[in-house]
Amino acid sequence: MSRNKFSSNGPKNLKYTVKHLLGYLGREKYSFIAGGLLVLLYASCDLLGTYMIKPVVNGILDGGGLSTLFQGVMFTACLYVIGVIASFGYSQIIARSAQKVVYDIRHDLFCHMETLPLSFFDTHRYGDVMSVYTNDVDTISDAMNNSFSTVIKSFIQITGTLLLIIILNWRLSFLMAIAYVGMFIYVRFSGKRSKKYYTERQAKLGELDGYIQEMVAGQKVIKVFCHENENINDFEERNEALRKAGTAAQTYAATMVPAVASISYFNYALVAFIGGLMAVMGWTDPGSLASYLIFVREAIGPINSFTQQTSFLLSALAGAERIFSVLDEESETDEGNVILEKSKENGWNWKKADGSTVPLRGEVKFENVVFSYKKSHPVLKNISLYAHPGQMIAFVGSTGAGKTTITNLINRFYDVDTGSVLFDGIDVRDIKKADLRHSLAMVLQDTHLFTGTIRDNIRFGKLDATDDEIMEAAITANADSFIRRLPNGYDTMITNDGTELSHGQRQLLAIARAAVADPPVIILDEATSSIDTRTEDLIEKGMNKLMKGRTVFVIAHRLSTVHNADAIMVLEHGKITERGSHDELMRQKGLYYKLYMGMTGLSD
């Protein structure tokens, strides 16, 4: 199966990503506009306040007395008061809006993820999807919290400072401009060079993370084979490789800050010297020079933070791009308009588009179904089958023969390539997806439990189930006795996918979950593979009650589970090779007979 990774390493489709991201900011439009304006106001006050030093100093030098000084100082103070208030305002507004935006992104990401078709989950690794939630959303959150205001502020400060500098002394400013250009070129150049190092480091990091993930998962096997020392050696090799690559990348990246700072200082020195010469020549006055030099020095800070923040912003945009690539994945389509209703009086009913209602019978029919996960590799080749209402249909066959695929088509985890799947004569594609799935309960081999109590986990099958209904379902699934022996019974908390329970116990809970859902059709996909035969026998007794009046599909490795099915389908390479009841198949003396008699095995 191909594994798709989300694109990484710098934003590729910048325009689209920025537009999309602005759409999110737009939801908090007024906050961001207000925040932006306040940043503007604050930065202007800050700048003007500093500028005031010049007239004040010059005023004194020109012989102005205390009153001139007082006026100047008071004016500056007023500017500063406004600046402080504005900075308080914008920081509070943006801190709040940023959280809202990140909340929205996370919410949309999750809700959209829930609508994606199974093929998405089958072709992406959990780790890659998780990383979108953890790393990518985080970078956006950080960028909004820190970079948004800093970038606006630095930008205003830089342009404002430049403007003031030009007004104060255009000749010296020409010199400044040269230094700025130098810095810009350096940052661009080093950004390009560093990419090579970063890619190398990311590769080594990925290698080490992959190794750790695999080995920590297999830690118990390592213990059993006393393989600890070999593993330490393997680990240290990879760890050392990352250290080397990381040191190289970081050395390169970290030179940027001192380099930019030194350029500024070099420039500062030059400007001071030449400005001094100009003052000597009488082209400028000492007051202007002093305030000019303060501005030059002031400009260093914003330039540094601007360089830093742009790199944060770029990585946030790369993260945003990955987020949007998930959001742009096509949702499952649902063009069905046939509705399924359940009423207390007369059970499940189909309600067609024209308003007519028909009682549900639970008949499932496959007509010439062809299906492939990957084009030109058909998994099911022209499958036709018919399950009468209330029948139990079993599938037997090797791994990869297509047993699970058949059940995936009934509940539309995947759609057929050609042919059709009919539920009570209605094409499943015409049935509203949610209703279709409500009418089918699935118990899968890999049982997954959710964080919550045992009761919550059973209730997952029917959200409004009463405690009595839950207990009844647990008794049917033969799970009641082990649940009662747990420290808190039905209220025992399940965490971490229920690793504290045995595989068999988890399967029992999954069966209880299906039982409480009380659907007309049940699909059991290797549902009892980890349950011992004696317990299975006990469940079967409960299940027989449950299966009465329902159509049941069973996939099982053990023939004991399937021998009393109404019809058994033997699948080989995507085709049904034998079909019939147990007795019929035994008489046919085909593959089923051989399997049953233990004369041959199923290849995996």
Add this chain to the structure above:
Amino acid sequence: MNDLKRLFALLGKYRKDFFIAMLFVAIETSLELFIPVMIADLIDYGVMTKDIGYMTVKGLQMILCALLALTTGILYARFAARAAYGWGAEIRKAEYRKLQSYSFSDIDRFETSSLVTRLTSDATVMQNAISSGLRPLVRSPMLLILGVILSFTMNAELALIFIVLAPILGIVLFLIISRVAPLYSLCQKAIDRVNESVEENLRAIRTVKAFVREEYAEDLFDSANDNLRYLGMKTNSIAVLNMPAFLIIMYTAIILIMWFGGEKMISFQLEVGELTGFLSYVMQVLNSLMLISNVFMLLTRSLASAHRIVEVLESAPSLEESENPLEEVKDGSIEFRNVFFRYSSKAKEYTLSDISFSIEAGETVGILGGTGSGKSSLVQLIPRLYDVSSGAVVVGGSDVRDYSLSSLRRSVGIVLQKNMLFSGTIRDNMKWGNKEASDDEIWNVLKIAAADDFVRSFPGTLDYNLGQGGVNVSGGQKQRLSIARTLLSKPKIIIFDDSTSAVDTDTERRIREGLMGIKECTKIFIAERISSVASADKVIVLADGHIESIGRPDEMMEKSRIYREIYEAQLKGGYDVSQ
């Protein structure tokens, strides 16, 4: 903070780089500090006295300073990078080594995903703390102290303004940090909850979709998401208060200096250059206070990671090796003497209670019992994957606790229920059992495990790559390869913990027959099928952690109610009981 100290001790050979990096930052910073002094000189003497020679000297001195600052800056980058990545590597190494000494119950206690985070992202957080925190950590206090000193030497009266304002700012910033720090750890927990919810849904997407529980899942997710938003807002709205607080103090300082400085200028007590130089020190000092508070914010955020790492490092291993361990397991005999066992001392009930039995070397033993009856727990005590709570497990005549773990486990092979293969070729995986094994030996065990046929059908046979976690083979194939791997280590006792659940009856029989050929080895099977234990020397039936009955297979129909029930259940199923 103790956690940080503990982790700092791991710097080891990179400690040198760490201090050299600090030294270079210090030099770079002090060079920068001289620049305003020179500027003041240049303007006040050079310009006022129109001494161009003096100005040139000062200008060149400043350029020299800038160049030196560049050199030391680059050197700093080099050593800091070595220190940061060296530290990260040492932390990961210490964690990984520690993890290798963990027992099964230690591994159970931490969850896999949490261990992975502690080894990967938590270590990265610490590493980043150095690479982005070291420079400001050294610079800021220096700028602060030198700035204060220089401004005092420049004009002691004006500098008094600092004495009042700097501590006020320090206190305000401290108050903000101390309010925010506990909130950060709450935020971290909220983030964990959100991630947990996503991960759960990714894993169980089939279940979610099959039951049409997307909206229900969304509600659960949103409550976690909401909680995170609430905490995030609360934390950030306090954290960002440092900005206006800083501005108030800085602006006050500037205003005061303008006023008093201006007054002095009017009375000709102060030069213009002095005033501007002084103002730039003011900004420097206050800026550095701000930077210090940022570094502290960074540190508080990394404290949570540090704590999680230290938890891994400081966890006392729950299995202790004997001081003078036995290195040789005499034979494959096993005896359980009144064994009681529970997974944690907090568990209310014992998983195994009062288990006593003995097995002769070379015997074949089947263990039967329902789901949760304690079969797996029982066999895991033999290679001492867990320690008994009371009683004793004796292997080869000695208590398992008297052997060194490696010699015991080399003699007791176990094929775990949840087995794993690793990235690499089939040969690489087989060699876990025995490093020196030849290809012939490998083929031999593959044959016993009924795995030779499919391995031969793979491209490259033994060189076939299994992929991460062995994804390139099916469940049944994985089980057979795991059996072969264990056989290759030629143990005196071999335990199969339901190791053939994904293998069909016929193949299972072939494997069992192959194993019978290894006469000298004690074999223990946990089985579900009567047919699997029919040819055993002894059958143990477990129920709720007790031995229900024990005996030869032919006696069991008489002796054991559970055995009879399983027999009957399987008779009407497709099992060929006669085998």
